[in-house]
Amino acid sequence: MVDRSGSGNDGIPVPPWRRSRKPAQLKRQLSQERIVSAGLRVLDAEGLDALSMRRVAQELDTGPASLYVHVANKEELLELIYDRVLGEIELPEPDPGRWREQLHAYAMEAHRVLSGHADVARAALAGVPTGENSLRAGEFVFGLLIEAGMPPREASLAMDRLTLHIVGDAYEGSLHYARMRAAGLRDARVYFESFAGQIADYYRALPAERFPYLRGFVDDLIADDGEARFRYGLDLLLDGIEARMPKDGPP
Amino acid sequence: MVDRSGSGNDGIPVPPWRRSRKPAQLKRQLSQERIVSAGLRVLDAEGLDALSMRRVAQELDTGPASLYVHVANKEELLELIYDRVLGEIELPEPDPGRWREQLHAYAMEAHRVLSGHADVARAALAGVPTGENSLRAGEFVFGLLIEAGMPPREASLAMDRLTLHIVGDAYEGSLHYARMRAAGLRDARVYFESFAGQIADYYRALPAERFPYLRGFVDDLIADDGEARFRYGLDLLLDGIEARMPKDGPP
């Protein structure tokens, strides 16, 4: 452990006029990890719009300049937070024989984790997957597709589109979340209903001769919530992938 | 036409000491349309990051406060610009018998238009489609799916996922575009190759025992460019939709 009592002059207090301001050593604790944690805390509690370098610094009882020793800039901080969140995704042992089931579960899990952290997804589309946990997830999906029999080049495309669907949908959801927050609402269901109601009213007021379908089937347009839409798209993609999967005769 | 010569005193110039400063009437030209056009001009020329209210005002030789008479806030301006861009999409006469062909063409066209205007797609995921041109496109896709035989509720889901794929992919592309711009590059192909090269180097340096697939098939991961990826995902979705389309026997 570190000796925090001073420079060795045990017991004897340092003259107050020497230590110009600060309690000194107690602040020597900034690190990239602590910054990422503080950032994630702010993100979860107040949303991406509130996540500023100043706000994170405040959370750590310091000034914004101090962060730049451990983090290159805000974009890098966002990527680090994103990768930290991805770490929550739990992956099973890959079993190529059950690739579809496992990919479905992975997608739902990833979507759940991303949706659970306010709008971290907004930072996701930007970056290349280079973080520890991005790589881990990518290796899982990519390997599973290849071992299930898909040629690597096509597996690359399939993984890419699956990822876009997961992250893109979570991102879209995060925008709604931000809107809900801006409206002062707390309950997602309440927001969804009020939102859907507004859309419905608007669509019902459209001129019937120009927009017969949108106007005529309003109820179908607002029938399904975010999760159902995500599942539907996921099934579309997995169906397409399955149809392209080379079929082996039994060995 | 409006009489611009003054308050009726034809020919006689207004005393110069009355019009204290400005060339007067020449500035009475601000309108939502002009603001949207100026915004789109800035967006195309300098990207979304450069699109500030101040920059748009500058483009119109005025101050930022003047814009707020015609536009509620920046978000509304972005939505207006987005809808203006969507107006470039050309739609054919719907032919339900060729729904798949038409949807494919529509998606490619929409993707092309969105990709052609720097990063307008970044504004798209946020808003509900209420603009003139959003509605037009929605009516086209939705009506086509329904007339092809899909139940309205499922057609709603399918349209939603198709849109997410188009806009999400265009958005992702726009982020790369912004990155390219930030790197000072002008040629997308040059950027793509340098970018892919970096990824490849990075992946090749991964530990082989933890990431055998990503590391082993790097070349496949970077083989396809953005358009090929988009096409692949589009085909996956359309395949899935086709498989769900109720088949009518010949009438």
Place this chain on the structure above:
DNA sequence: CTCGTCAACGAACGCCGTTCGTCAACAAAC
């Protein structure tokens, strides 16, 4: 000609990301 209305706009507020120069604390060298 007067007056009320409203588009235009200068100035300002309170944010933001980032940089610079300074300073305190430690480690190494003497």
Place this chain on the structure above:
DNA sequence: GTTTGTTGACGAACGGCGTTCGTTGACGAG
């Protein structure tokens, strides 16, 4: 034990942002 060099922390500042407020000046109505 003293000096010196290094490095993390940080106060202050820069230039930019979105938006609001209060004023001004031109126009249309009376």
